Amino acid sequence: MTTVENLRFLGRRIVNAVWRIGYASRFFIMILFYSGTSFRRFHLTIKELFSSGVMSLIIILVAGTFVGMVLGLQGYETLKRYGAESALGSLVALSLVRELGPVLAALLFASRAGSAMTAEIGLMKATEQISAMEMMAISPMARLVAPRFWAGVISMPLLSALFSAMGVFGGYVVGVVLIGVDQGSFWSQMQAGVDFQHDIVNGMIKSFVFGVAVTAIALFEGYDAPPTAEGVSGATTRTVVESSLTILFLDFILTAFMFQGGVV
Amino acid sequence: MKRTKLDLWVGIFVVAGLAALAVLALKVGNLSTYNMSETYQLQAHFSNIGGLKSQASIKSSGVLIGRVAQISLDPKRYEAKVTMTIDKRYQFPKDTFANILTSGLLGEQYIGLIPGGDEAFLKAGDEIKKTQSAVALEDLISRFLYSKAEDSKQPNK
Numbered sequence: 361m362t363t364v365e366n367l368r369f370l371g372r373r374i375v376n377a378v379w380r381i382g383y384a385s386r387f388f389i390m391i392l393f394y395s396g397t398s399f400r401r402f403h404l405t406i407k408e409l410f411s412s413g414v415m416s417l418i419i420i421l422v423a424g425t426f427v428g429m430v431l432g433l434q435g436y437e438t439l440k441r442y443g444a445e446s447a448l449g450s451l452v453a454l455s456l457v458r459e460l461g462p463v464l465a466a467l468l469f470a471s472r473a474g475s476a477m478t479a480e481i482g483l484m485k486a487t488e489q490i491s492a493m494e495m496m497a498i499s500p501m502a503r504l505v506a507p508r509f510w511a512g513v514i515s516m517p518l519l520s521a522l523f524s525a526m527g528v529f530g531g532y533v534v535g536v537v538l539i540g541v542d543q544g545s546f547w548s549q550m551q552a553g554v555d556f557q558h559d560i561v562n563g564m565i566k567s568f569v570f571g572v573a574v575t576a577i578a579l580f581e582g583y584d585a586p587p588t589a590e591g592v593s594g595a596t597t598r599t600v601v602e603s604s605l606t607i608l609f610l611d612f613i614l615t616a617f618m619f620q621g622g623v624v
Numbered sequence: 625m626k627r628t629k630l631d632l633w634v635g636i637f638v639v640a641g642l643a644a645l646a647v648l649a650l651k652v653g654n655l656s657t658y659n660m661s662e663t664y665q666l667q668a669h670f671s672n673i674g675g676l677k678s679q680a681s682i683k684s685s686g687v688l689i690g691r692v693a694q695i696s697l698d699p700k701r702y703e704a705k706v707t708m709t710i711d712k713r714y715q716f717p718k719d720t721f722a723n724i725l726t727s728g729l730l731g732e733q734y735i736g737l738i739p740g741g742d743e744a745f746l747k748a749g750d751e752i753k754k755t756q757s758a759v760a761l762e763d764l765i766s767r768f769l770y771s772k773a774e775d776s777k778q779p780n781k
Contacts (some may be wrong), residue, residue: 410630414637453652518641525644528652547651556653558679564645 384580390501391509391576397502404507405514412473412508412575413515417522419468424523427460428452428530435531436539446545450553452531453524457554457563458619461524463611466570469516470603474578477508478599481582482592505583509575516571517564524563562618569610574603662712664748665693668722668735673704674758676724676733682708684737689714692735708735717742718750724758733758 398405435451481504484490490500528550535541554560578599585595670676673695682690690710698705710716719740726733737752746752 406631406634409634409637414633417637417640457648457652515637515641518638518644521641521644521648524652525647528648550652554653555679556649560645560648560653 380584383584384576387580387583388576391506391579394499394502394506395510397499398507398510404503405510408508408511409515412469412477412511413519416469416472416515416519419472420465420519420523421526423464423468424461424526425530425533427464427523428456428527428532429534431455431460431527432531432534432539436535436541445541447549447553448531448535448541449546449548449550452535453528453550453554454559456524456527456531457559459611459615461527462520462563462567462570463607465520465523466516466567466574466607467604469512469519469571470574470578470607471600473512473515474574474599474603475596477512477575477578478582478585478596479592481505481508481579482585482587482595485583485585486587486589486592488587505579509579512575512578513568513571516574517567520563520567520570558619562614565618566611566614569614570607573606573610577603577606663690663709664712666708666710666716666746666748666750666752668706668708668752668755669698669701669703670706670722670724670755670757671703672757672760673706674724674726674733674760676706676735676758680732681734682710682737683734684714684716684739689737706735715745718744718746719754720746720752722752722755724756726759 431452432448435448436445439445439447439451481490484504490504493500493503532546536543536546581595581599581602585591676692676695678692678695680692681688682692690708692706693709694707696705697703716737717740719742721738721740723736723738724733725736740754
């Protein structure tokens with residue numbers, strides 16, 4: 361390839377990327393614009409809440425418990441060196457509520473529910489169900505996309521709260537029941553360390569933002585997928601990759617804003 | 625529209641999620657113990673606040689009675705100005721003593737209030753005049769090391 365061809369290739373890639381970002385932004389606005397139906401006919405959203413929220417329950421609960429147990433073990437090993445085992449409760453709770461709960465729940469949600477959404481919408485497009493709906497003057501945005509979006513946005517904070525609660529329970533099982541950290545100091549240190557406004561509410565805000573990002577990406581990838589078997593599979597992969605990266609990136613941004621330490 | 629099995633599952637999901645949030649707020653967080661709706665503010669100047677941060681606790685006899693609201697440097701006196709938010713249920717005499725203390729040897733720092741014997745109470749916006757700065761651990765250690773060095777200069781007379 362000559363230099364000109366290389367340049368042309370690079371330029372086309374960049375223009376395409378910008379084009380896609382613009383299309384995705386318009387798609388996002390359209391979701392919000394067509395949201396009315398998902399609340400007027402709430403059973404549509406309920407149905408999606410079942411498939412994205414309820415079906416993710418098992419994986420979230422199990423993963424949360426194990427993450428909490430690992431935190432309990434590892435935290436104890438490190439804190440023991442400084443004779444600060446009693447701080448185990450606040451370590452487990454703070455790391456879960458602030459970071460691990462929202463982030464891991466969102467990552468699991470992206471791979472469990474987000475990929476399913478992309479595949480579903482992509483396949484509907486490939487089998488021309490979406491075109492058929494348009495022919496019948498039913499807006500696929502209002503009927504298919506917006507309910508899925510709101511179901512994801514509603515279920516994400518709930519899943520993250522469940523994840524954190526199960527994690528604290530796992531940490532309690534390992535720390536107090538198995539290792540034998542004092543139960544009173546475990547809970548009281550936890551309550552002294554975790555602030556409702558500063559930690560729990562901020563964690564919920566995080567998971568809400570992740571919910572918006574993950575579902576919007578999943579739906580857009582599905583809607584934008586080339587209508588072939590290969591296209592749908594590629595779109596599903598892109599959903600998981602893009603939403604995972606977006607979650608981690610947004611987490612950094614949000615953490616930088618929310619937890620600036622004690623600096624006034 | 626009739627009720628379906630689906631609604632039940634979604635209901636269980638939402639209830640479980642909200643219950644988890646309630647557990648986090650009450651059992652994990654401090655919402656149950658932390659209800660300072662009625663507060664008033666006091667101020668104090670310290671020559672050195674050490675590692676005191678805003679939101680640090682204010683205790684009297686070990687009981688949590690407030691939080692540090694704001695810390696800034698007074699440009700006229702070149703001293704740290706600490707604004708404290710204190711629960712309205714607790715009133716302190718005018719000659720209350722404000723101390724910056726450390727919980728444990730290396731724990732976080734907080735302000736301890738030791739009430740004096742004055743009959744008049746501090747009002748909102750008043751300043752606590754008697755303060756003691758944070759004990760800098762480095763100073764203590766260096767003082768100790770110097771005195772050790774002095775000792776070893778004349779080992780055996």
